[in-house]
Amino acid sequence: MIGMAREQRLARVFVEIADSLIDDFDVLDLLQRLSTRCVELLDVAAAGILLADARGELQVIAASDEHTRLLELFARQHDQGPCVESFRAGEPRTNIDLRRPEAAIAWPHFTPRAREIGFVATHAIPLRLRDRVVGALNLFHTSVHPLGDDDIALAQALADVATITILQQRTLEQSHVENAQLNSALTSRILVEQVKGVLAERWDTSVDEAFIAFRSYARSHHLHLTDFARRIVDGTFDTSVIPAPEARV
Numbered sequence: 001m002i003g004m005a006r007e008q009r010l011a012r013v014f015v016e017i018a019d020s021l022i023d024d025f026d027v028l029d030l031l032q033r034l035s036t037r038c039v040e041l042l043d044v045a046a047a048g049i050l051l052a053d054a055r056g057e058l059q060v061i062a063a064s065d066e067h068t069r070l071l072e073l074f075a076r077q078h079d080q081g082p083c084v085e086s087f088r089a090g091e092p093r094t095n096i097d098l099r100r101p102e103a104a105i106a107w108p109h110f111t112p113r114a115r116e117i118g119f120v121a122t123h124a125i126p127l128r129l130r131d132r133v134v135g136a137l138n139l140f141h142t143s144v145h146p147l148g149d150d151d152i153a154l155a156q157a158l159a160d161v162a163t164i165t166i167l168q169q170r171t172l173e174q175s176h177v178e179n180a181q182l183n184s185a186l187t188s189r190i191l192v193e194q195v196k197g198v199l200a201e202r203w204d205t206s207v208d209e210a211f212i213a214f215r216s217y218a219r220s221h222h223l224h225l226t227d228f229a230r231r232i233v234d235g236t237f238d239t240s241v242i243p244a245p246e247a248r249v
Helices: 002-020 027-042 066-078 082-089 101-106 110-117 149-203 207-220 225-233
Strands: 046-052 058-063 093-097 121-129 132-141
Touching (some): 046 066, 058 132, 066 132, 101 110
Antiparallel strands (some): 046 058
């Protein structure tokens, strides 16, 4: 019965994630909810998610509670802890007993801070898709409670879902940037074509010669072609100052 309840909760989590994957979904809100769901599904005391920024530096993106957020921030600032190592290696670090001397030796800043909060064990799962690692999921226990293979596999599955979500968001953002750049380029091209037609008709010359004259004037006066074309089209630039093709040297 307990297992069935967990399966039902897990199903709801994946439905919740699927419902969130729309063009304008809030990835920050989704990851915050995912950290909370990790606590519910994996029977851990807390969870946190760190993501790498454009420079490859980890940043705290979500946590199930404020203590965990501060601990993750502390780990990032001191560049140490299982989560940092899991991100760098792209491999999970599980069932780490923070009470053992080797933990304090490995992470002299992180370990005592975690123990002060009340955490005695931790797990770090990379947010990884094939060979691309974008961050790490950190799980904490306040009592000795090892994660079994099934729980670790579930934690990795949740991390994988988070990774796919993040990469989709970045792809959408990049797509929006590229679309904006494309739209800008198309708009610029339309403006320039209009100017070529206007100048060719005014000078009774070919559009190619008109464009050469237009571009030569823009270059010699350090004018951006799009801005220059827009000024001509909206009538704020006196085109009589542009040497006509037959007048060019």
